[in-house]
Every structure is written in C-alpha cells, then in structure tokens.
Amino acid sequence: MYHDVVIVGGGLGGLVSSIQLVNKGYKVLVIEKYSYPYNKVCGEYVSNEIRPFLESLGLNLVNLGAASINRFLLSAVNGKSIETKLEMGGFGLSRYTLDFELFKIAKSLGVEFAENTLVEDIQKINDVFFVETNQGETYEANVVIGAYGKRGKLDKTIFRQIPNQGKAYVGVKYHIKYDFPKDLIALHNFKGGYCGISAIEDDKYCLCYLSDRNNVKHSGGINEMEQEFMYQNPYLLDIFTNAEILFTRPLVINEINFVPKSAVHNNIMMVGDTAGLITPLAGNGMSIAMHAGVIATSLIDKFLKKEITREGMEKTYEKEWNKNFRNRLWRGRQLQKFFGSEFNSNLAVSMFSKMPFLLPPIIKGTHGEKVEGYD
Ligand SMILES: Cc1cc2nc3c(=O)[nH]c(=O)nc-3n(C[C@H](O)[C@H](O)[C@H](O)COP(=O)(O)OP(=O)(O)OC[C@H]3O[C@@H](n4cnc5c(N)ncnc54)[C@H](O)[C@@H]3O)c2cc1C
Known part of the structure; x- marks a missing residue:
C-alpha cells in the first residue's frame, strides 16, 4: 500500500x-x-505560542472547556513559594x-x-x-x-x-478534583522531582510529576514514593490529602531522559x-x-x-x-538542575523572592514566538 x-x-x-x-x-x-x-x-498545560495555529485548524478551545492560565507559582521542597504572571500564558486541556x-x-x-x-x-x-x-x-x-x-x-x-547518559525519570499523571484557582499553574518541588498542577476541562485538574527513577526503586512503589518524598512539601501533602483522585490507578511512563x-x-x-x-x-x-x-x-x-x-x-x-x-x-x-533538589529549590525560591524580576526572562528563555497558521 x-x-x-x-x-x-x-x-x-x-x-x-x-x-x-x-x-x-x-x-x-x-x-x-x-x-x-x-x-x-x-x-x-499548553503554552499559548501554539494557540493561534490550533485555532486556525478549527479547534474551538473555549467550547472544549480549556482553562485559561496566566499565573505561575513555584514552591521549594520546604514549602516556601513565589508567584509571577505568565507573559504569554497558556491553556489547560x-x-x-x-x-x-x-x-x-x-x-x-x-x-x-x-x-x-x-x-x-x-x-x-x-x-x-x-x-x-x-x-x-x-x-x-x-x-x-x-x-x-x-x-x-x-x-x-x-x-x-x-x-x-543523564538521570532517568518516571512520569506520573492523575486527574483530580481539588480546590485550586483555574488561572494558576503551580510547580511543586520534592526531593528528586517536581509536580505540576493546573486546571483542564470539566472542572478537573491535571496533577503530573516527574521523579527520579531511583526514588521509586528506593520506596518500592509509586504510592510509597509519594508518601516518602512528595509529602515533605506541604503543598503536595495538602493535594494528596484533600484531592479526589479520579483515576483508579496512576498513569505511569518510564525511561524519560x-x-x-x-x-x-x-x-x-x-x-x-x-x-x-x-x-x-x-x-x-x-x-x-x-x-x-x-x-x-x-x-x-x-x-x-x-x-x-x-x-x-x-x-x-x-x-x-x-x-x-x-x-x-x-x-x-x-x-x-534547580529542580528536584532540596538545597537548589530552596535557594532558587529564596533568590526569586528577593529578585522577582529575574523569573519572567528565565521563563521566556524556554518559549518561542507565537506560531500562526502558516504554509
Ligand atoms: C511528565 C511529563 C509532563 C509533561 N507536561 C507537559 C506540559 O504540561 N506541557 C507541555 O507542553 N508538554 C509537557 N510534556 C511534554 C509533552 O508531553 C510532549 O512534548 C508531547 O507529548 C510530544 O508530542 P509527540 O507527538 O512528540 O509525542 P507523543 O504525544 O508522545 O506521541 C507519540 C505517539 O507515538 C505512539 N507510538 C510510539 N511508538 C510507536 C510505534 N512504534 N508505532 C506506532 N505508534 C507509536 C504513541 O502511542 C504516541 O501516541 C510533559 C512530558 C512529561 C514526560
């Protein structure tokens, strides 16, 4: 064929x-x-750089219930946090x-x-x-x-x-119900990884994290690892304690580098x-x-x-x-390198709290221009 x-x-x-x-x-x-x-x-969380292109294909993101996200919160392992506006922003679907x-x-x-x-x-x-x-x-x-x-x-x-070469990670995702602002995406550090939470359609939230594979080996399983490593961050402890988890079991992928x-x-x-x-x-x-x-x-x-x-x-x-x-x-x-380490994440959050103007250009450095519908 x-x-x-x-x-x-x-x-x-x-x-x-x-x-x-x-x-x-x-x-x-x-x-x-x-x-x-x-x-x-x-x-x-989809960066808005691709939004005009997706809309040019006929995708109606508003009708699909995509959440509009324009604030970012970063927390260190110790629970200290900073927040900034996202210049370009994105949507959750x-x-x-x-x-x-x-x-x-x-x-x-x-x-x-x-x-x-x-x-x-x-x-x-x-x-x-x-x-x-x-x-x-x-x-x-x-x-x-x-x-x-x-x-x-x-x-x-x-x-x-x-x-x-380099560290191998596991990626884990849940859909949850949780009391959380819809226009905010948060990244919470824990030892060996970080976990994102942001709104998607139907009043649900995506909770997704990347963890050093050795954490899972050390704790003997995903749930055990969450308790041993992730619950140290008070934000994550609150999510895992109070959220309604909508998946019967976590969705997991291995061998990420x-x-x-x-x-x-x-x-x-x-x-x-x-x-x-x-x-x-x-x-x-x-x-x-x-x-x-x-x-x-x-x-x-x-x-x-x-x-x-x-x-x-x-x-x-x-x-x-x-x-x-x-x-x-x-x-x-x-x-x-500043994520997933107790020392580095605490240092980064404390530095950005003192010099908040440093964070937006760093975020911008990983983003590109908006992609329009082009030939
Ligand atoms: C933990 C984690 C969190 C992330 N969070 C975000 C985020 O919030 N925002 C963001 O923009 N990006 C995020 N990413 C990255 C994002 O998921 C990927 O960059 C994106 O999915 C890449 O799309 P893709 O089409 O290249 O690959 P994929 O979406 O992975 O698609 C590849 C497809 O190929 C299929 N496939 C594989 N092998 C074969 C085969 N041999 N034959 C036929 N089919 C095959 C698979 O089933 C799959 O459907 C995250 C990644 C991870 C690991």
Whole structure:
C-alpha cells in the first residue's frame, strides 16, 4: 500500500503533520499504537505560542472547556513559594480531548489511520520506505515522519543510538478534583522531582510529576514514593490529602531522559519528542512538537513537489530545528538542575523572592514566538 507520507505515531506532532500534509493534497497514513481517544502522561498545560495555529485548524478551545492560565507559582521542597504572571500564558486541556479533537479533524480531511498498530521496523530501499507493523502489514512511502515520542524499541531497530547518559525519570499523571484557582499553574518541588498542577476541562485538574527513577526503586512503589518524598512539601501533602483522585490507578511512563537527539535519522524526518524532549518544567513540549510538525511538513511539501532534493529537505530541516528549538531545550536542561533538589529549590525560591524580576526572562528563555497558521 503506497502513501506519499507515512507518519509513525499519532500524538500531537504526528497529528499536526498529517493535517498539514493532507491539506496540501497528499495521501497520508498515520500509524498509532493505541486507538483514540486515550489518556497520556503529560502536564496538559499548553503554552499559548501554539494557540493561534490550533485555532486556525478549527479547534474551538473555549467550547472544549480549556482553562485559561496566566499565573505561575513555584514552591521549594520546604514549602516556601513565589508567584509571577505568565507573559504569554497558556491553556489547560486534557490530552484525551486535545489529541482526539485533532484526530477527528485529520480523519475528516482524509488522513488514513492504522490504530492499535505498532511500527516494528522502517527500511529504505532505493528511494522507497517500507514501514512494517505488528499487524503483518508493510506500507510503502516516499517520506516517513518519525513522531513516536520520547524513545522506544523502534530506535533500536532502526539503529538509532540514543545515549543513556543523564538521570532517568518516571512520569506520573492523575486527574483530580481539588480546590485550586483555574488561572494558576503551580510547580511543586520534592526531593528528586517536581509536580505540576493546573486546571483542564470539566472542572478537573491535571496533577503530573516527574521523579527520579531511583526514588521509586528506593520506596518500592509509586504510592510509597509519594508518601516518602512528595509529602515533605506541604503543598503536595495538602493535594494528596484533600484531592479526589479520579483515576483508579496512576498513569505511569518510564525511561524519560532529556539527552539531545537527531532531527533526521536514516532519512526519517523526526518531529516532536522523537527529535528532542524539552524538560516538562518549561510547559511547552506540546507546542514544540506541533511547531516541528509544521516546519517539517512545509519542507516535505517542497520535496514532494520536486522543488528541493531529499538531501536539501533534510539539511534545511536540521538547520531549522536547531534554530527554533535547540537552545530552548538546552535552557530547559539547565533550569531542571534547580529542580528536584532540596538545597537548589530552596535557594532558587529564596533568590526569586528577593529578585522577582529575574523569573519572567528565565521563563521566556524556554518559549518561542507565537506560531500562526502558516504554509
Ligand atoms: C511528565 C511529563 C509532563 C509533561 N507536561 C507537559 C506540559 O504540561 N506541557 C507541555 O507542553 N508538554 C509537557 N510534556 C511534554 C509533552 O508531553 C510532549 O512534548 C508531547 O507529548 C510530544 O508530542 P509527540 O507527538 O512528540 O509525542 P507523543 O504525544 O508522545 O506521541 C507519540 C505517539 O507515538 C505512539 N507510538 C510510539 N511508538 C510507536 C510505534 N512504534 N508505532 C506506532 N505508534 C507509536 C504513541 O502511542 C504516541 O501516541 C510533559 C512530558 C512529561 C514526560
């Protein structure tokens, strides 16, 4: 089965790429491991840099119940906190809803989907890609986009070396009901990690944290770890004591790290977390994933129209990716060093309390310009 473009992974990067390409008249297939809609570990705070673009696709965020968020509170392990206004701000919407809405738009425009399907291998012979799935299908394509998230078995199959250096984290998410302002996002430090809370649709809140994997090993389980490490921060103790947790069990992902990766590998155009994952404290991994999809697909369009060569497409994409995102990811990694440590987080909060004017430019350093709907 031949397609102009096969997209591996139907998260935000993959979905946005598929919409951009089908709008340009290409035959596009998205292969996704799960079936829509589904929950995903994510803080669910979307930076407003991508809002105009999403609205240009026809997404009505107000009707979907997205919460408008423009204040930020940071607490240290000892419970001291500071608050600042968010210059650009963002909105809160669950991934269950956001991904599903984009999936519906893509489908209505004619994107084909293979759901509940895992890509196991991607080979390129001459100028044709062969994408093999666990359902026994092999799809042929002129271009393949890798949008399969942080890292996976597929990286090994396609001989993509991702260094194992740096700390490995686990990510955990709950939806909760809790008495908390809807226009505020808070990040609470605990030893070995940090936890975000912000409003989403339907009067619910997303509680999501990143923890050093060793915390979980040390405590022997997620709930034990929460009690041993997270309850030390009075804000988190209050949340876990008084919130109504709406999930029967936490949603957990493993093996998260933030090492730099490549934007192109074996001629596969990587978008979103597959090209590079920004530390969640920046609150804009989703915007970056979608923005990267927009950049990649405008170059793929030029390649498919034979205006540029494959090599030209890949080189320009790498250059654009670095120009737009590399420094932001680096700043996110540096900032993360102040999180998850009792000493550093206490120091950072006490410093920002004395010099509050320092915080907004730091937040700005991990954000980009607003992405409009563009070709
Ligand atoms: C704990 C945590 C909190 C975060 N909080 C925020 C936040 O508040 N705000 C923010 O902007 N960002 C946040 N992020 C980052 C954000 O979640 C990601 O940057 C974003 O999801 C990237 O989108 P993506 O499309 O690249 O990947 P994903 O959304 O992960 O999509 C990848 C898709 O590929 C599928 N897939 C994987 N392997 C295969 C395969 N072999 N075959 C077929 N399908 C496959 C998966 O099922 C998945 O649907 C957070 C990340 C973490 C870890």
